[in-house]
Amino acid sequence: MMKKCKFIFILFFLLFATGCATKPTDPAALDAYYEANDPWEPVNRKIFAFNMTADKYVLRPVTKGYRAITTVGFRTKVRTFLSNLKIPLTVVNDLLQFNLKNAGLDLSRFIINSTLGFLGIFDVAEKMGIPPNYQGFGTTLALWGVPSGPYLVAPFLGPSNVRDFTGTVANIAFDPFTYVSYQNDKIDVTRAFFTADVLEALAGYENSLDLLDEGRKSALDFYVYMRSMYQQYRKKAIENAKGEKTDGDEKAAYEFSLDDEFDE
Amino acid sequence: MKKNIFFLILCTLAYITPAFSADIAEVDKFAKGLADDIMVNVVKSKAPLEEKQQSFRKTFLSAVDLKTAARFTLGRYARTATPEQIQTYTDALTDNIIYTWTKRFSDYAGDEIVFKGSRKSESGDFYITSSIELPETQNNVEVIWRIVDKKGTLKLADLVVEGVSMLMSYRNEYTSILQQNGGDVSALVAQMQKKNETLKKSA
Numbered sequence: 001m002m003k004k005c006k007f008i009f010i011l012f013f014l015l016f017a018t019g020c021a022t023k024p025t026d027p028a029a030l031d032a033y034y035e036a037n038d039p040w041e042p043v044n045r046k047i048f049a050f051n052m053t054a055d056k057y058v059l060r061p062v063t064k065g066y067r068a069i070t071t072v073g074f075r076t077k078v079r080t081f082l083s084n085l086k087i088p089l090t091v092v093n094d095l096l097q098f099n100l101k102n103a104g105l106d107l108s109r110f111i112i113n114s115t116l117g118f119l120g121i122f123d124v125a126e127k128m129g130i131p132p133n134y135q136g137f138g139t140t141l142a143l144w145g146v147p148s149g150p151y152l153v154a155p156f157l158g159p160s161n162v163r164d165f166t167g168t169v170a171n172i173a174f175d176p177f178t179y180v181s182y183q184n185d186k187i188d189v190t191r192a193f194f195t196a197d198v199l200e201a202l203a204g205y206e207n208s209l210d211l212l213d214e215g216r217k218s219a220l221d222f223y224v225y226m227r228s229m230y231q232q233y234r235k236k237a238i239e240n241a242k243g244e245k246t247d248g249d250e251k252a253a254y255e256f257s258l259d260d261e262f263d264e
Numbered sequence: 265m266k267k268n269i270f271f272l273i274l275c276t277l278a279y280i281t282p283a284f285s286a287d288i289a290e291v292d293k294f295a296k297g298l299a300d301d302i303m304v305n306v307v308k309s310k311a312p313l314e315e316k317q318q319s320f321r322k323t324f325l326s327a328v329d330l331k332t333a334a335r336f337t338l339g340r341y342a343r344t345a346t347p348e349q350i351q352t353y354t355d356a357l358t359d360n361i362i363y364t365w366t367k368r369f370s371d372y373a374g375d376e377i378v379f380k381g382s383r384k385s386e387s388g389d390f391y392i393t394s395s396i397e398l399p400e401t402q403n404n405v406e407v408i409w410r411i412v413d414k415k416g417t418l419k420l421a422d423l424v425v426e427g428v429s430m431l432m433s434y435r436n437e438y439t440s441i442l443q444q445n446g447g448d449v450s451a452l453v454a455q456m457q458k459k460n461e462t463l464k465k466s467a
Contacts, residue, residue, distance in 0.1 A: 028340035028447055032439035218364040218463060220455055221437055228436035229428055236427025254429040255385055258332050258421060
């Protein structure tokens with residue numbers, strides 16, 4: 001097992017070490033290069049192409065099939081149910097973000113939806129005035145001041161960056177469900193939650209399928225399109241989490257200057 | 265002497281600006297008018313696609329500050345591009361937005377755009393928050409309208425969908441393509457035009 005890990009690690013290291021984009025010298029190109037924050041672009045593009053193939057032959061047929069046999073209402077319930085399972089992880093992250101208020105609210109959310117909401121099928125808490133809030137370790141790291149690091153495309157999981165990818169891996173360890181099932185040596189429970197994770201990813205994918213298709217059709221370079229979307233979207237999520245703590249009067253990422261090209 | 269002239273300009277500006285500055289109510293009206301226009305002529309219209317494209321083009325051209333959009337989306341490449349290149353680029357960008365968004369609006373089967381609030385930023389731009397429900401997934405999508413006061417005329421500067429700015433996305437995509445092809449704006453425009461041909465027809 002250990003040997004295998006080492007091997008994978010070395011493989012990845014070689015892949016990225018050899019797959020760096022060369023830094024351009026032209027000032028306009030250099031601007032674009034820095035804005036993209038993607039020094040591993042050559043490798044990322046390869047993984048992206050792989051993901052697109054997996055999308056075409058596996059994810060998409062499965063998702064389309066799922067859509068064909070279910071109604072919108074049903075799919076919404078499935079998403080509500082699966083996301084309820086993620087609330088304990090959110091509570092842990094609320095605490096790590098020193099956001100006691102949200103930790104309390106989210107814990108109440110979990111209890112209310114798991115009981116009154118029939119194991120989380122109905123979002124009763126939202127109707128009672130506790131809006132959904134999902135926090136992962138990637139956002140927690142960002143709030144701790146960890147920079148995003150370069151853009152990264154993960155096999156199967158898609159767009160990420162070094163910080164968020166670390167967060168994704170850490171989420172498994174931080175999820176109270178993982179802990180409980182491991183502690184009790186209940187491998188079946190672990191398996192069930194792994195399945196739930198896969199299902200959640202699928203449901204989330206189904207949820208954004210139309211937007212993805214739209215982008216694929218209209219973009220000149222779908223890889224860059226996804227990169228831009230992901231980076232902007234994450235900035236917003238982190239700003240939202242930050243806004244809870246400050247008074248929200250920090251400038252949002254979309255409030256960039258429109259004539260910054262001519263300021264200097 | 266130079267300093268004096270600068271001071272004079274500053275005073276004049278300080279004097280003129282308040283007369284130009286729009287108030288929130290006016291901006292709200294502008295955004296809502298724009299949304300209504302799109303609702304009636306594109307979203308709910310039963311007219312053929314081409315007609316809807318024409319109607320949206322009219323709305324778009326009068327509402328958007330194209331010059332700023334074109335320069336911003338070209339990034340630093342705008343400095344070295346020739347005026348002709350910028351012009352053909354602006355046209356290609358306009359077509360791309362018209363075709364993509366007419367399609368998006370036509371597919372949108374929802375009922376209305378709900379306006380939730382507006383604010384003026386420190387830099388003087390206006391941000392109007394609205395919400396749109398997507399029927400297919402029952403998701404509420406947050407759309408922010410960035411509106412600028414261009415010498416007394418209100419112009420739509422950007423649309424921010426769930427934190428994703430349209431202008432920034434175009435800029436990321438196009439500057440990245442320019443970076444790959446050695447900064448050749450004409451080559452980018454050719455790619456855009458080719459894409460626009462397919463987008464135009466896809467109903």
